[in-house]
Amino acid sequence: MSHLEVQGLHASVGAREVVRGVDLHVASGEVHVVMGPNGSGKSTLAHALMGRPGTIVTEGSIRIDGTELVGLPSWRRARAGLFLALQQPIEVPGVLLEATMEEALAGNASPGNASPGNASPGNASPGNASPGNASPGNASPGNGAVAERLVEEAAAIGFDERFLRRPLNVDLSGGERKRNEVVQLCVIRPKFAVLDEIDSGLDVDAVRAVSRRIERATSEWGLGVVAVTHFHRLLRELRADKVHVLVGGRIVSSGGPELAEELERTGYGLYGASDADGIGTAGT
Amino acid sequence: MLTAARAAALSGPEWLRERRARAAEELAVMPRPSEKEEVWRYTPIDELELDDFEPLPGGAREDLGALGSEFVNGVVSDLRAYAAFATVVDGSPVAVDRTGLPASVRVGGLEGDPLLGQVLDGGDALVRANDAFLPDAVVVDVPAGVTLDAPVVIVHWCSAGCTASTASFPRTVVRLGRGSSAQVVEVVAGAPGAGRGLVVPVTELSAGDGSQLSYAALQVLGTEVWHIARVAAAAGRDATLRTFSVGLGGAYDRSRTDALAEGPGSTTELRSAYLGTGSQVHDIRTLQDHAAAHTTSDLLCKGAVAGTSRSVYSGLIRVRRGAVRTNAFQTNHNLVLEEGAHADSVPNLDIEENDVRCSHASTVGPVDEDQRYYLESRGIPPARAERLIVLGFFDDIVQRCPVPALVPRLRHEVEQRLVSALELRPGAHEAAGQEAEDDG
Ligand SMILES: Nc1ncnc2c1ncn2[C@@H]1O[C@H](COP(=O)(O)OP(=O)(O)OP(=O)(O)O)[C@@H](O)[C@H]1O
Ligand SMILES: [Mg+2]
Numbered sequence: 001m002s003h004l005e006v007q008g009l010h011a012s013v014g015a016r017e018v019v020r021g022v023d024l025h026v027a028s029g030e031v032h033v034v035m036g037p038n039g040s041g042k043s044t045l046a047h048a049l050m051g052r053p054g055t056i057v058t059e060g061s062i063r064i065d066g067t068e069l070v071g072l073p074s075w076r077r078a079r080a081g082l083f084l085a086l087q088q089p090i091e092v093p094g095v096l097l098e099a100t101m102e103e104a105l106a107g108n109a110s111p112g113n114a115s116p117g118n119a120s121p122g123n124a125s126p127g128n129a130s131p132g133n134a135s136p137g138n139a140s141p142g143n144g145a146v147a148e149r150l151v152e153e154a155a156a157i158g159f160d161e162r163f164l165r166r167p168l169n170v171d172l173s174g175g176e177r178k179r180n181e182v183v184q185l186c187v188i189r190p191k192f193a194v195l196d197e198i199d200s201g202l203d204v205d206a207v208r209a210v211s212r213r214i215e216r217a218t219s220e221w222g223l224g225v226v227a228v229t230h231f232h233r234l235l236r237e238l239r240a241d242k243v244h245v246l247v248g249g250r251i252v253s254s255g256g257p258e259l260a261e262e263l264e265r266t267g268y269g270l271y272g273a274s275d276a277d278g279i280g281t282a283g284t
Numbered sequence: 285m286l287t288a289a290r291a292a293a294l295s296g297p298e299w300l301r302e303r304r305a306r307a308a309e310e311l312a313v314m315p316r317p318s319e320k321e322e323v324w325r326y327t328p329i330d331e332l333e334l335d336d337f338e339p340l341p342g343g344a345r346e347d348l349g350a351l352g353s354e355f356v357n358g359v360v361s362d363l364r365a366y367a368a369f370a371t372v373v374d375g376s377p378v379a380v381d382r383t384g385l386p387a388s389v390r391v392g393g394l395e396g397d398p399l400l401g402q403v404l405d406g407g408d409a410l411v412r413a414n415d416a417f418l419p420d421a422v423v424v425d426v427p428a429g430v431t432l433d434a435p436v437v438i439v440h441w442c443s444a445g446c447t448a449s450t451a452s453f454p455r456t457v458v459r460l461g462r463g464s465s466a467q468v469v470e471v472v473a474g475a476p477g478a479g480r481g482l483v484v485p486v487t488e489l490s491a492g493d494g495s496q497l498s499y500a501a502l503q504v505l506g507t508e509v510w511h512i513a514r515v516a517a518a519a520g521r522d523a524t525l526r527t528f529s530v531g532l533g534g535a536y537d538r539s540r541t542d543a544l545a546e547g548p549g550s551t552t553e554l555r556s557a558y559l560g561t562g563s564q565v566h567d568i569r570t571l572q573d574h575a576a577a578h579t580t581s582d583l584l585c586k587g588a589v590a591g592t593s594r595s596v597y598s599g600l601i602r603v604r605r606g607a608v609r610t611n612a613f614q615t616n617h618n619l620v621l622e623e624g625a626h627a628d629s630v631p632n633l634d635i636e637e638n639d640v641r642c643s644h645a646s647t648v649g650p651v652d653e654d655q656r657y658y659l660e661s662r663g664i665p666p667a668r669a670e671r672l673i674v675l676g677f678f679d680d681i682v683q684r685c686p687v688p689a690l691v692p693r694l695r696h697e698v699e700q701r702l703v704s705a706l707e708l709r710p711g712a713h714e715a716a717g718q719e720a721e722d723d724g
Pocket of ligand 2: 042043044087196
């Protein structure tokens with residue numbers, strides 16, 4: 001059982017404090033949903049967790065199983081078991097998905113990645129070493145393994161296989177980019193995944209397929225999820241355990257899925273947020 | 285010395301000797317290139333003492349093995365299914381293997397016909413020097429209606445610099461008749477350890493009406509050699525002409541490509557790539573010249589500078605009167621990998637028509653922060669993330685090589701040069717250490 005513990009987190013972008021005291025505790029297999037008005041700091045929180053340069057943590061801590069992530073560069077946070085699916089995945093011309101995943105898995109011996117290759121039935125071809133399970137010192141998991149996992153994960157969410165041979169996010173539609181993030185998530189198999197609006201841009205079938213895959217991951221390798229969304233739908237599909245409402249950079253309310261239903265009716269007005277300004281009105 | 289007497293000492297048919305003599309006379313009174321001119325801005329051309337160089341007689345060297353390089357051998361083996369293969373030494377074809385060539389196609393040295401100067405007549409002092417001192421030329425003449433499935437490969441061995449202050453003047457003429465189709469590859473190579481030498485290749489490409497010409501030039505000279513190349517290309521009615529140049533070697537590497545959309549409906553596609561390491565200077569000049577209606581040109585130039593190397597890209601889109609419905613695109617991206625390196629990008633437009641669509645875009649800067657963050661967020665350490673991004677940056681252009689058989693070898697060569705350049709950087713070992721620590 002792993003734990004992601006965020007305590008008293010404050011983060012600034014430029015001169016402005018956007019995340020203003022966030023506490024969050026996610027255990028393996030749990031699904032937490034973060035909702036909140038536009039501009040309330042959800043993406044900034046996600047980047048603060050992942051360690052984006054320019055998003056400065058000024059106070060607080062982020063731990064995975066006791067390891068402090070604040071102060072670590074992004075790649076080390078990733079290797080400690082954290083993954084971020086970006087709200088707007090970045091185009092990287094000429095860099096192929098497969099090469100990226102091979103680099104991502106090379107020498108990555110974090111326990112979250114070391115789960116057995118695949119428990120799903122019908123994938124027991126002989127001579128196929130457990131994919132992605134790169135032991136330290138074994139720099140590359142071998143060509144076949146990553147390619148196979150990509151194909152398999154793409155199939156699981158109906159992501160066209162030919163997109164696997166594209167450079168990262170180049171010439172992909174908004175929805176395709178989101179699916180691409182999910183494919184990567186499932187190839188990397190982190191302990192915890194922050195999904196920043198993974199559902200935006202996805203068609204209804206894709207939301208279902210993606211949600212099912214992620215939901216399956218929570219039992220398959222105990223993935224813990226922090227899902228940022230604006231839609232009740234994702235929360236249902238993911239079978240969220242907890243819902244947090246982020247307004248003005250603070251979690252102003254937490255509860256079960258029923259909280260989201262309430263929000264659907266009342267909006268965020270209750271929490272002192274106006275539609276126009278997610279951060280200005282609350283907390284001042 | 286680049287004197288008329290030296291030009292007169294070169295052998296060849298009478299018409300060629302006369303042509304050389306005229307060029308040598310003109311050269312003697314022409315101004316030498318100067319950094320004060322826009323076309324030579326940002327270059328070290330003032331350091332060039334053009335007249336001090338000794339022109340090399342073509343074909344003189346027999347120890348080709350000594351000039352060989354792994355890259356050239358690799359290209360040759362990748363293109364094993366060539367239509368024809370010409371080995372050229374300092375401008376003279378010394379061997380032509382035309383096994384895969386239809387009898388009607390000519391690949392070889394100059395004969396009686398006046399093919400020289402049909403696309404490029406006149407020119408600056410360097411072109412004139414080529415006219416005056418070219419020992420011979422490689423001619424690829426594909427008659428109308430012939431399609432060559434495999435590439436014609438020309439390897440220029442340049443011994444310039446093997447003896448101090450010597451110069452090679454390779455000349456190539458490619459002519460495609462109406463409706464024909466061919467791929468031509470030129471490799472410009474020399475001894476890796478050669479000293480200060482000068483290589484001045486001039487290539488004329490003429491794509492007849494409705495023809496398809498794909499041309500790729502790869503420069504892998506030694507790091508002390510100056511390479512000042514000119515490609516002049518013209519596309520006839522509805523023809524498609526693709527050029528691709530890669531500059532990897534040389535101390536000063538200049539590649540100027542002038543592509544004229546001469547016939548209505550013609551398309552020119554220009555691709556250039558460079559990689560600067562050490563203290564190299566790469567200088568890429570392009571002209572997309574539209575002289576007819578309904579023509580399209582598309583340029584993409586990408587390169588990176590490491591160490592204390594410099595680059596300049598300067599490109600002009602010219603739309604002449606009457607060239608209505610022109611589409612012209614120009615894109616230049618430069619990666620600056622180290623603080624001591626520098627890149628200049630100078631896009632220009634000269635448009636004399638209204639009904640045209642032109643665009644240009646250029647970037648100069650270090651590796652994109654967001655791209656780096658994105659890869660690092662997948663658990664990839666900084667040095668490896670950067671390597672992926674920079675290789676991807678090059679892959680994006682290498683893949684567009686119009687002679688696809690070259691792609692794997694080129695990719696490999698760029699990767700090798702890049703990896704060793706990146707490893708030389710201060711801090712590179714620190715990053716590698718970090719990785720190792722994590723791996724253990
Ligand atoms: N790089 C930046 N520079 C300055 N301000 C920024 C920057 N990034 C975000 N902000 C500001 O921080 C606030 C929070 O932005 P953030 O992207 O975290 O919101 P969000 O809750 O994810 O919104 P949305 O629901 O629209 O995705 C906004 O007011 C935004 O304008
Ligand atoms: Mg957001």
